[in-house]
Amino acid sequence: MAKYSQIADEIRKRILAGRYAVDHALPDQGKLAAEFETSRITIKKAIELLVVEGLVYSRQGSGTYVRKNALEMSKLDSKMDEYVGVTHQLADRSTITSQILHFDVRFPTDIEAEKLMLTKTQPVYAIDRLRLLSGEPFLIEHTIMPVEVIPNITKEILLNSIYHYIKGELGLKFGGANQHIRADKPNELDQKYLKCAQDDPVLEIDQVVYLTDGVPFEYSQTRHRYDQGDILVVTINSV
Amino acid sequence: MAKYSQIADEIRKRILAGRYAVDHALPDQGKLAAEFETSRITIKKAIELLVVEGLVYSRQGSGTYVRKNALEMSKLDSKMDEYVGVTHQLADRSTITSQILHFDVRFPTDIEAEKLMLTKTQPVYAIDRLRLLSGEPFLIEHTIMPVEVIPNITKEILLNSIYHYIKGELGLKFGGANQHIRADKPNELDQKYLKCAQDDPVLEIDQVVYLTDGVPFEYSQTRHRYDQGDILVVTINSV
DNA sequence: GAGTGGTCTAGACCACTAG
DNA sequence: TAGTGGTCTAGACCACTCC
Numbered sequence: 001m002a003k004y005s006q007i008a009d010e011i012r013k014r015i016l017a018g019r020y021a022v023d024h025a026l027p028d029q030g031k032l033a034a035e036f037e038t039s040r041i042t043i044k045k046a047i048e049l050l051v052v053e054g055l056v057y058s059r060q061g062s063g064t065y066v067r068k069n070a071l072e073m074s075k076l077d078s079k080m081d082e083y084v085g086v087t088h089q090l091a092d093r094s095t096i097t098s099q100i101l102h103f104d105v106r107f108p109t110d111i112e113a114e115k116l117m118l119t120k121t122q123p124v125y126a127i128d129r130l131r132l133l134s135g136e137p138f139l140i141e142h143t144i145m146p147v148e149v150i151p152n153i154t155k156e157i158l159l160n161s162i163y164h165y166i167k168g169e170l171g172l173k174f175g176g177a178n179q180h181i182r183a184d185k186p187n188e189l190d191q192k193y194l195k196c197a198q199d200d201p202v203l204e205i206d207q208v209v210y211l212t213d214g215v216p217f218e219y220s221q222t223r224h225r226y227d228q229g230d231i232l233v234v235t236i237n238s239v
Numbered sequence: 240m241a242k243y244s245q246i247a248d249e250i251r252k253r254i255l256a257g258r259y260a261v262d263h264a265l266p267d268q269g270k271l272a273a274e275f276e277t278s279r280i281t282i283k284k285a286i287e288l289l290v291v292e293g294l295v296y297s298r299q300g301s302g303t304y305v306r307k308n309a310l311e312m313s314k315l316d317s318k319m320d321e322y323v324g325v326t327h328q329l330a331d332r333s334t335i336t337s338q339i340l341h342f343d344v345r346f347p348t349d350i351e352a353e354k355l356m357l358t359k360t361q362p363v364y365a366i367d368r369l370r371l372l373s374g375e376p377f378l379i380e381h382t383i384m385p386v387e388v389i390p391n392i393t394k395e396i397l398l399n400s401i402y403h404y405i406k407g408e409l410g411l412k413f414g415g416a417n418q419h420i421r422a423d424k425p426n427e428l429d430q431k432y433l434k435c436a437q438d439d440p441v442l443e444i445d446q447v448v449y450l451t452d453g454v455p456f457e458y459s460q461t462r463h464r465y466d467q468g469d470i471l472v473v474t475i476n477s478v
Numbered sequence: 479g480a481g482t483g484g485t486c487t488a489g490a491c492c493a494c495t496a497g
Numbered sequence: 498t499a500g501t502g503g504t505c506t507a508g509a510c511c512a513c514t515c516c
Binding site for chain 2: 022023054057065066067068069070072073076117173174175176177178179180181182183184185198199200201202203206210212213214215216224226230231232233234235236237
Binding site: 267268269279283299300301302303 | 501502
């Protein structure tokens, strides 16, 4: 582990423990360099990590200060989903189960081919899953994935976590996502599987998810019951 | 302007112009350092900026490559709202007008005091605005702001942009936000002002917005017509 | 003017990838 | 084994803040 990363860990620990008070300046970079027996550049890099996390901010000519909301930010951080930076506020993720509504392989539609950067002759998986929290349905997921990028999907994988398979078995890394979030009226599927009433709204997330190299591997629509959790977006502006 | 920032601009321009092909490696850091007549550290810092933007990714021992979705990312970037990293997909922002439904000063409720880190005796502004796009209502905004942080709000300011006032007149900088997004059934106000039917869902954003130093300056609920734009969230994972 | 963070350099070594 | 990116150093100068 890099030295600057260890130093960032130590400083973070001190902030959360209250040793560096909220709204007060940290020791200057020179003093920290002396304490950690390293160069000032290394200290600066450690502090940059904390700036990006939203824990501190630096003002040239003045100092580096602990943000007033440092504790809130760190609390939210721990809730963030590891793969999208967006969390569905759930009591307990371990109680999530899946039910496969549909699973086959076919050629992509025009839109699917465009979103996934495919030609019309590169096959895709088409997957519909109902996901349940403690046995109660809370979202329907319609997912398209390129066979070429994510090969050998099985029903066993679908009953567990696709992301776990991609990260664990395939060794691929998640590189980002673009999500469009909107409210909608319930359609027949929502009413049937999510047990929505006619006037129960649904929350839809339409997203494309990319690997580190920018290759798209998932184009999906997820429809949530309106009363089952919300979406959390945390933004940090370090400019 | 810092040299590394200028170099990043130039490399970004080359990528978008197609001079560095998608999915191919950039010249190595040594070659770039020679070309730009600078040190390798400075080149690395420039590349780090591009990594955070989602334009390229680096693999130790191999090289720095242009992401396959580099062009998409840069398109979305230009749509991003400057203050939250979340955009309402609007045809033309310049046609937005506001109507003040309510405006007064009072003491905060318990929840407001907690969200804004205030005591119960520090006054807040309470503002309700209806916002219209080309004359058509598309969202209702309920905003609480601490008088101490954002002083001297007037009706003139409310009819234009509060953010413009905060940035321009007060010289304060936006430092981040936490947003909860959910779908909901329309309430009386939605039906009255947004002209929602009984079964038209609304998209609600509940947010706290912070200044650079972590001081919260806005706690608000925004309710959108479900057929007027969505929310765009862009996530980039550089780890 | 003193003190702070921001940038930049030249050089070194390490970790990793690929042929 | 050669080539790449990642880290780190010591020292320097600049830009900015605050007294």
